[in-house]
Amino acid sequence: MTTCTSLDFGRPLSGTKELRALLGQGILNSNGAHWAHQRKIIAPELFVDKVKVSTLLDTWESIIENQGGIADIKIDEHMRSFAGDVVSRACFGSNFSRNKEIFSKLRALEEVTFKAVRSAKVPGMGLLPTKSNRARRAFEKEVRALILKVVKERNEFGYENDLLQTLLDGAKIANLSQDSIQQFVVDNCKNIYQAGGATGVLATWCLMLLASNQEWQDRVRAEALHVCKGQIPNVDMVLKMKQGVNVWTLVTTLHTDPEIWGPDAFKFNPERFANGVSGACKQPYLYMPFGIGPRVCLGQSLAQAELKILISLIVTKFSFSLSPKYVHKPSFNLVAISLIEPGNGVDLLVKKL
Numbered sequence: 001m002t003t004c005t006s007l008d009f010g011r012p013l014s015g016t017k018e019l020r021a022l023l024g025q026g027i028l029n030s031n032g033a034h035w036a037h038q039r040k041i042i043a044p045e046l047f048v049d050k051v052k053v054s055t056l057l058d059t060w061e062s063i064i065e066n067q068g069g070i071a072d073i074k075i076d077e078h079m080r081s082f083a084g085d086v087v088s089r090a091c092f093g094s095n096f097s098r099n100k101e102i103f104s105k106l107r108a109l110e111e112v113t114f115k116a117v118r119s120a121k122v123p124g125m126g127l128l129p130t131k132s133n134r135a136r137r138a139f140e141k142e143v144r145a146l147i148l149k150v151v152k153e154r155n156e157f158g159y160e161n162d163l164l165q166t167l168l169d170g171a172k173i174a175n176l177s178q179d180s181i182q183q184f185v186v187d188n189c190k191n192i193y194q195a196g197g198a199t200g201v202l203a204t205w206c207l208m209l210l211a212s213n214q215e216w217q218d219r220v221r222a223e224a225l226h227v228c229k230g231q232i233p234n235v236d237m238v239l240k241m242k243q244g245v246n247v248w249t250l251v252t253t254l255h256t257d258p259e260i261w262g263p264d265a266f267k268f269n270p271e272r273f274a275n276g277v278s279g280a281c282k283q284p285y286l287y288m289p290f291g292i293g294p295r296v297c298l299g300q301s302l303a304q305a306e307l308k309i310l311i312s313l314i315v316t317k318f319s320f321s322l323s324p325k326y327v328h329k330p331s332f333n334l335v336a337i338s339l340i341e342p343g344n345g346v347d348l349l350v351k352k353l
């Protein structure tokens, strides 16, 4: 895989037409030279040191205070906005103040796209003026307009050293028409928001697991307190098939196969990684949470730093357990990068320490 020189790594998503509204021809959904150009532009921008602590902790503290010392919090939205905030700061600079609006419209676009992908059985259905097709087009237009507004402000108010600027400069160097420049920037902004959202889902699952495994929550807290010594953590503290045939690996199955991980494959046991990935499973290359090869996740380091900072801050400031409201319902979201999300969200009972 790493010695492969082809630029065609196939994105054979079923319902690609339906996905166009959500992902366009940005990095997640493109191939060949166009993908390579985008990857070259985006890769240097996803710096670990751009992670900043958000207002999430203050929000939780005030909710807990208002609810008399212990609060029942549905954490999904909080984690989603935290991840969005990090992506926004890391990639779109200080003036990306519309990030919340863009995020919520993208989420709505994702939901209608998901429905369309699931029901795209009849050829041409995507073109009919059905209620969901109209909604999809409306959200697509709104997201595009919001992003282009930010681009306009950037062009009027000057240069900033961030991904948005790099995308604008990269599109200009490529000698694209005005329309193509706009499409290039819009598609890639949407893709980065989509891809970056994965961290929010991962943080949600991580807190759910720590909430239902108190012993591990205590161990993680003790480690975070030991490493951070009462300070806010920073990044240093925490880091041949026939042509045209595409193979999709169901990574969840790979990551829970007892033949690979041993008889306790389904148990939440972070201890298995005490001696690294090679100590945890038979073949280290079978562990691929961020993908593998030339299309490996570009935000891997950013996401890992972001999660370590977030989780160590949360465990040192709060203790938490699963709320009786929580219903376990993992749901597959095939739209962007195949995430398994908590279908009913995650409800936690949170107390300030």
Ligand code: HEM
Binding pocket: 027, 028, 039, 042, 046, 087, 192, 195, 196, 197, 198, 199, 202, 289, 290, 291, 292, 294, 295, 296, 297, 298, 299, 300, 302, 303, 304, 337
């Ligand atoms: C815990 C969080 C995350 C997980 C588990 C994750 C996982 C993945 C996976 C599995 C892929 C597909 C790899 C493949 O096709 O082989 C991917 C692609 C990608 N991810 Fe992430 N990701 C996360 C966070 C992020 C963040 C925070 C960003 C940036 C802000 C990001 C940017 C990207 C990009 C740009 C791609 C497309 C790379 C390409 O096609 O060349 N990801 N990610």
